[in-house]
Every structure is written in C-alpha cells, then in structure tokens.
Amino acid sequence: MSPWSAARPGDPLSAVDTPALLLDLDAFERNLQRMATALAGSGVRLRAHAKSHKTPEIALRQVAMGAVGICCQKVSEAAVFIEAGIRDILVTNEVVGRVKIERLVGLAGKARIGVLADSAAPVAELARAAAAAGVAIDVYVEVDVGRRCGIAPGEPAAQLAAQIASLAPLRFAGLHVYHGPAQHLRSVAERTAAISFATDCARVSRDAVLARGLRCDTITGAGTGTFLLERDSGIYNEVQAGSYALMDRDYADNQRGPDDLGFEHALFVRTMVMSVSGGSRAVVDAGLKASSLDSGMPAVWQRPNWRYLKASDEHGVIEVTASAPPALGEALMLIPGHCDPTMNLYDELICFRGDRVEAVWPIAARGALL
Amino acid sequence: MSPWSAARPGDPLSAVDTPALLLDLDAFERNLQRMATALAGSGVRLRAHAKSHKTPEIALRQVAMGAVGICCQKVSEAAVFIEAGIRDILVTNEVVGRVKIERLVGLAGKARIGVLADSAAPVAELARAAAAAGVAIDVYVEVDVGRRCGIAPGEPAAQLAAQIASLAPLRFAGLHVYHGPAQHLRSVAERTAAISFATDCARVSRDAVLARGLRCDTITGAGTGTFLLERDSGIYNEVQAGSYALMDRDYADNQRGPDDLGFEHALFVRTMVMSVSGGSRAVVDAGLKASSLDSGMPAVWQRPNWRYLKASDEHGVIEVTASAPPALGEALMLIPGHCDPTMNLYDELICFRGDRVEAVWPIAARGALL
Numbered sequence: 001m002s003p004w005s006a007a008r009p010g011d012p013l014s015a016v017d018t019p020a021l022l023l024d025l026d027a028f029e030r031n032l033q034r035m036a037t038a039l040a041g042s043g044v045r046l047r048a049h050a051k052s053h054k055t056p057e058i059a060l061r062q063v064a065m066g067a068v069g070i071c072c073q074k075v076s077e078a079a080v081f082i083e084a085g086i087r088d089i090l091v092t093n094e095v096v097g098r099v100k101i102e103r104l105v106g107l108a109g110k111a112r113i114g115v116l117a118d119s120a121a122p123v124a125e126l127a128r129a130a131a132a133a134g135v136a137i138d139v140y141v142e143v144d145v146g147r148r149c150g151i152a153p154g155e156p157a158a159q160l161a162a163q164i165a166s167l168a169p170l171r172f173a174g175l176h177v178y179h180g181p182a183q184h185l186r187s188v189a190e191r192t193a194a195i196s197f198a199t200d201c202a203r204v205s206r207d208a209v210l211a212r213g214l215r216c217d218t219i220t221g222a223g224t225g226t227f228l229l230e231r232d233s234g235i236y237n238e239v240q241a242g243s244y245a246l247m248d249r250d251y252a253d254n255q256r257g258p259d260d261l262g263f264e265h266a267l268f269v270r271t272m273v274m275s276v277s278g279g280s281r282a283v284v285d286a287g288l289k290a291s292s293l294d295s296g297m298p299a300v301w302q303r304p305n306w307r308y309l310k311a312s313d314e315h316g317v318i319e320v321t322a323s324a325p326p327a328l329g330e331a332l333m334l335i336p337g338h339c340d341p342t343m344n345l346y347d348e349l350i351c352f353r354g355d356r357v358e359a360v361w362p363i364a365a366r367g368a369l370l
Numbered sequence: 371m372s373p374w375s376a377a378r379p380g381d382p383l384s385a386v387d388t389p390a391l392l393l394d395l396d397a398f399e400r401n402l403q404r405m406a407t408a409l410a411g412s413g414v415r416l417r418a419h420a421k422s423h424k425t426p427e428i429a430l431r432q433v434a435m436g437a438v439g440i441c442c443q444k445v446s447e448a449a450v451f452i453e454a455g456i457r458d459i460l461v462t463n464e465v466v467g468r469v470k471i472e473r474l475v476g477l478a479g480k481a482r483i484g485v486l487a488d489s490a491a492p493v494a495e496l497a498r499a500a501a502a503a504g505v506a507i508d509v510y511v512e513v514d515v516g517r518r519c520g521i522a523p524g525e526p527a528a529q530l531a532a533q534i535a536s537l538a539p540l541r542f543a544g545l546h547v548y549h550g551p552a553q554h555l556r557s558v559a560e561r562t563a564a565i566s567f568a569t570d571c572a573r574v575s576r577d578a579v580l581a582r583g584l585r586c587d588t589i590t591g592a593g594t595g596t597f598l599l600e601r602d603s604g605i606y607n608e609v610q611a612g613s614y615a616l617m618d619r620d621y622a623d624n625q626r627g628p629d630d631l632g633f634e635h636a637l638f639v640r641t642m643v644m645s646v647s648g649g650s651r652a653v654v655d656a657g658l659k660a661s662s663l664d665s666g667m668p669a670v671w672q673r674p675n676w677r678y679l680k681a682s683d684e685h686g687v688i689e690v691t692a693s694a695p696p697a698l699g700e701a702l703m704l705i706p707g708h709c710d711p712t713m714n715l716y717d718e719l720i721c722f723r724g725d726r727v728e729a730v731w732p733i734a735a736r737g738a739l740l
Contacts, residue, residue: 002446076372
C-alpha cells in the first residue's frame, strides 16, 4: 500500500492527492436517511450489504440508522466487521470446506452469524463443527432464481430446510432469495417482472417449508435496484441493499420509476490531468487500478463535455468537446462504474463535507477474499 | 484485508485456502533465467517493470539476476521498493503537481531516481524542487508512439531534452519510447511492424538530440510481448519487460515467433468449487475480485474441458464438457487474464515448489496509487 495517505482530516478538498477515493458525507447521510424513510412502517427490515463498501465506519452508521445487521460475502469480511463491533452478520454465500467452516464457527462465539446453504453435505459438516464448538448458527436456504448458486424452489428447498432444522445447533432461519441480475435491468418493467418471478420462487418455497410444519421466519434478498419491489411483495421481510449508500454509474443508468428515492452519488474518484497533447484529449492519473471497469467506464462528474473514453492500469483517457481544453494539473471527479470492486482497490476512504476533508476511514475489509 | 493468511510456509499445496494467488517458484525462476540468457551479450540491459508484480521479493531476485534496476509507475510504488532495498528506480510516468514532485525528490536522496517528462512546466518545477533538496534526478523524455502520454518524436522531443539538460540538477538521461498497444497485437507481423515504427520514432528523436550536441545515453522501452524486437533494433539499449516473470493468459494468447523464449505460466489463482447444480456448470469462489477481468476471463489450468465462462464479484461460473462433473470442494487453478491488476487485488503471494508452500511474500506495493 501507499506509504502515505491521500489526505488528512482538515485538509481542503483541493489538496487531496490523486487518485483517491472520496465519500461526500452529506450525500451519503441523505442516502442513509432515504433508505430509513423508505422502510419505516413497512415491517421490512434492512440488513445492509457490506460488500458494497467494505468499511466498518459505514456499517456502524447503517446499524445506527436502523439496520438489523449487515451482510458479507466472505468469512474473512465477517471477521473484520465483528472486530469493528458489528454483532449480527449474514454471510450471503455458501461456505464449503473444513477450514472455512471452522473459521465461520469461530466467529459465532462473538456475534450472531448466519450463512447460506444450497446442498446437504456442507450443512452436515457445519452442524458437526458448530456442535463441537458449542455455538448456534442461523442457516438460510438459498433459492436459485438467477442461475448462479442456490437450490431449486419449492420442494427441494423445503427438503434442505428440514435437514437444517433437524441438525441442532443449526437453526433454520429462512430463505435467501436474491435476484442479482435483476438489479441492473434498465427498465422498470423488466425489473418488476424479474422480482415478480423471484417472489413466486420465494412464495412456493415458503409454502413448502410451512407445509412441513417448520417455521420460516425470514425471507431475505433484494438490492438497490429492486428493493422497493421486494418491500411491497408481501413475502420478503428483509432487504439487503448496499450500493444505495454510495451509488455508482451503473445504478444511475437504471431507468427510475415514479417512486424513485433519489439516491445520490456519494462515492467519487478524484483524479488529475497528468498529460495533455494540446488537442481535445487528456490523460488522467486514474485508470483501471483506480476505478473498476467491470461495469463500464466511470462517468465524469459535473462536466457534461468531458467523457472518460478508456483506461489502462494507471491512466484514463478523457475526451473533451465544446469546452476549454483540459489543463495540466487540473483535478476532476469520476463516478465509478461499480462501487463494490472499486472500494476493493483502496485502503482508505477520504470523507469530505463541502470543501473540507472531515475523516479518513479504513476500508478494512478490502482484499478479504478468504 | 483478511485477518488470516491463505497458507504458511511448509503447508501442502492442497491445504492452501481459496481464493489465493500462487507463484510456482520453479517456473518463475526458469522465466528469470530465460530473460537473462536472452539479453546476455546483447549490450541491452534489463530494467524490470515492477508494476507487473508489485512485490519486493521479486524485484530483488530480478536485480540479483542482472537487472540494472526496476521501473515503477507511481511515486508511492517507488517508495515501497526503496524501503525494500532497491537502489535504482525509473518511474515510467509523468509526475505532475507540487506534492508528488516533492515526494519524488524526497526519494532521490535514498536511491537513483528517474522520471519521465512530456512537457516543459513540470520539468521546471522538478528542477526547482531538486535544487532545493540538493539531489540529482534522471529525466527521460517520453516520446509518443501509442497515443497516450508523450511528446511528438524528433524536434519537439529534442527541444524538451535540451530544456532538461539546461536545468541542473536534472540530468537528461535519454528517451523513453514504449509502445504499449504493441504488446498484445496477436501476430508476429503486427508486433514487428509496430516496433519498427517505435524504433523509427526513437531514432529520429535520438538524432535530433545528438544534433543539439547533447548526449543520449539511454533509449528505454519494450515489454514482454516485443522486447526481442527492441533488443535487436540497434537503437534501444534497455528493455522494461515485467510480465515475463509471471505470464498471464493475455500474453499466452499472442502468436509466438520462431525465437520465442518459452516463458511459462508461473502465476495462478487457486479456487474451489463452492456450488454445483448437478449439471455441467459449477460455481467457484474466485470472481472478479480474485482475477482481474480487464483483459478477459482467466483460463482453467490443465483441464481442457473446463471453461471459465463469466464472473461476478465473488463467483466464477465454470462450464464443464466431456468429463466428470465438478465436485463440491474440488480445487482448481486459474491463469489470470492480466497479471498486473490481479496482483493488485491481493496482499500476499503464496509461493510454492512442487506440492509444498515454500514462502509467503507480501505484495507490498499493491494499492500504491499515489
């Protein structure tokens, strides 16, 4: 990592070294408030997904604003957030293999831990490890709706639920029904259809679970692109949105519905023009090591005539039309294409309010892959 | 970062947690030897590019095998390698702005430091800062051959060289003529034509420099895809290859010429099957946070019927044809699409020999963006 920080609290925004990852605290706090308002009185809880930000300071604020806990994708991420004081974590992933299962069980002595399952063998192994350690674990059946992980809806899901319920100290906690591909379907109609399908999968699975005389306390899923649909589904009682706090260019590209909440861009990459050829192109010092390209190029913030054309590892090429040519040393802000893997590229988040740096937060779960 | 390591020295390879980044030490050492042999007696030096690996232990071995020093892309990377004992570093990038220039100058008291320039203003600022600090800095004129950074070949380059030479304590050290896009042109003929063009740019610039009565000691450039062409150009006397030590899928996709040196894949992502649906698809625990996708999907190592189809942040989807279906918990090795940004995703490199872990090296310059 870099031997020095891009900024210190108190620095003017104009002095932040580049490239750096910045959080606009005012926009971020408004986003948290919008989410709290959207769920207030709905009976649907927020379990904020921490894979979006990987930052304990953000998770603590989400919980302070009413989230029941957080989601993580990796056991090692969960360990980082527990160390920071989060006490209720759902690992929204299958955990397979002795080493990973033992580490997960080790965390269950320090926090309430949930995990997903989509097959029988790892569940049996998890039950043995939890029993040996004397801890309880919430296990959710992941129902396949997006053709990645998950077990088929209905009877197969209920059968796995029954197996979990029979294996104390595991607790069958409910169903995880997350439609990932739906989050970035561009039209409201497409997203509505996709979540209608996911809701059907959840309903048929829940009914099959209930038909076996089991409880099915929680039905959890949803992301920033669709959570209002799950909130109003009558089936889901927990949503897992994460990107709402930061917002990236890919989410901004979604068509917004009439009930859109107006989440704002709060996450930016500050970069600087480092080479100009005198023409309409400029090279900036933020390339694909500074803004993940998996969901496309970053957008240039508040400069309608500037376009980020392409990136190599350390450089971005900007095309400027119909305005003054870029100047060497000029700073600009980019909106990352995808917040999650962009957060994963940095060790620290420079938090600013207005034109001043207020805090520097460690992105402590960056690189937590295990 | 993860609170625990994927492996410890002495562990069997089969016990390495997943996903993890692995270096095959035997293949790596053979690659270093191949490079040394290729340059022996040619009069062309190696200045190995450390942006490929970001790992001091690798840089130290490259220097021990004859490299005159290393290249870095960022001032903060250079600081990391100096801390590890490297004493000759060329920052193959323009350095712009007071903060970055002062940090670069600060390093020049600890190691021989070179940097690129493609315009006059930063050179003047660098000269003032170096004079104030009482240190000398090597400055290379970057000649534009690939339409990113750089100044036009010939007179414009020579004029900038003259400016540098007039500004003690700066030293005009030579020309940086690197053709990035040429590295992955697939056919030998295309790469040959591109480097012929770059060589022409270098020659006309060198001649213009010499015509001004200046020396032009070093002409540096080249990457793993083309360095034999620069070696034999009669113009270049330093090459900057870096990926040769590791080799990625993108380089392996290049058509190999008759004098190909046979660099081997030495860098792998170890991953595990974490979900199976019973069909021909499996989900592994290495997604785009474990293997950078900017140059395409990773390849599956030594399993001709397995194909890595697509990735999300934490998952990869594998399609298996004409062989036994994948088993839950089964481990496999991936060859990353692009080694540089993949190294940037990990904090440690698990080095193995045969079937045993021999060392764990910190990827100390990962995330050094400033």
